Amino acid sequence: MSTEFSELLISAASAIGTLGAVGAAFHLSRKTDDIRNRDEERLQRIHSLNLLPVLEAIHSDLRASFAYVIFSDEAPRSMDDVSERLNRAIKWSQDFEELSAIESLTAASLLKLPEIPSLRISYALGLLRALRLDISRFSAEHWADPVPASAHKAREWALAQSTASDYIGVALYSLSQVAMQESIVPSGAEITGFSDDIHPEASTRRLSLASIVARCFRGKRAGAGSQ
Structure with a gap:
């Protein structure tokens, strides 16, 4: 009887030890997950703060380019007017591609942001790169009536810029909420x-x-x- 009782005690102690080990492992795993989640949130905030000025500059440039075409007082009436608008479009596309800030908006970089803003930024950048390609391929000389064709194309490009601007603008708002920029603004003191x-x-x-x-x-x- 004492042997059976001893074996029962050993089994109970073993079970308690197993439960304790499982509980400790669960607690450690939960603590590790909490630390990982905090680190991910902190990384998202740091990266959002880093990209906000870049996106704000791109957004401002897109709005200005769109406004120039859409709210221009006069439609192009001559080849000189067409050439001016095409030159502006070409210059914009060159400046956009050469903008060093764009290099920071890689897929790996966007992966560090919250999902929806990163997808919107990625789509906007895709639109802008496709727009740049379209601008580089366009030639007014290929049209029988180049003036209205060029005017139509300029408005088409402006609308593409506006669409990209909308996506970036909404992403900017989302990132500003993540970044909580106001909380880190230094005081006068x-x-x-x-x-x-x-x-x-x-x-x-x-x-x-x-x-x-x-x-x-x-x-x-x-x-x-x-x-």
Whole structure:
């Protein structure tokens, strides 16, 4: 009977040990997942802050280019007008491709952002690269009536820019929510260097000086009272 009881105790202890090991492993796994999730959120925020100025510059450029074509006072009436618009379009496409900031918007880079904004940015960049290719291939000389054809093409390009601008604009708003940029804007005190958070030793020095002045003042009052 004592042998059976001993075996029962051993089995129970073994089961408790197994449960304890499982519980510890589960706790460790959950803690690891929490740390990984926090790191991913932090990485998304850091990358969002890094890309916001880049996207804002591209967005502003697209809106300006679109407005020039759509809200132009006059439609092109001559080949000179057509040439001017084509030259502007070609210059835009060259500037866009040579923009060093575009290099930071790689697929690997976008993968670090939240899914929906990254997909919108990726689609917008695809539209813009297709637009650049279309601009480089266009030649007014291939049309029987090049002036209206070029005007139509310019509006088509402007609408493509507007579509890309819309996608980037919405992505910008989403990233600004992730980045929480307002929370990291330095205060005037931090910029000038008078913040106790940045220079706590300065606060200590001010307190020490105040204590010395207070002691001197009390000493003078005590001396005056004794007289």
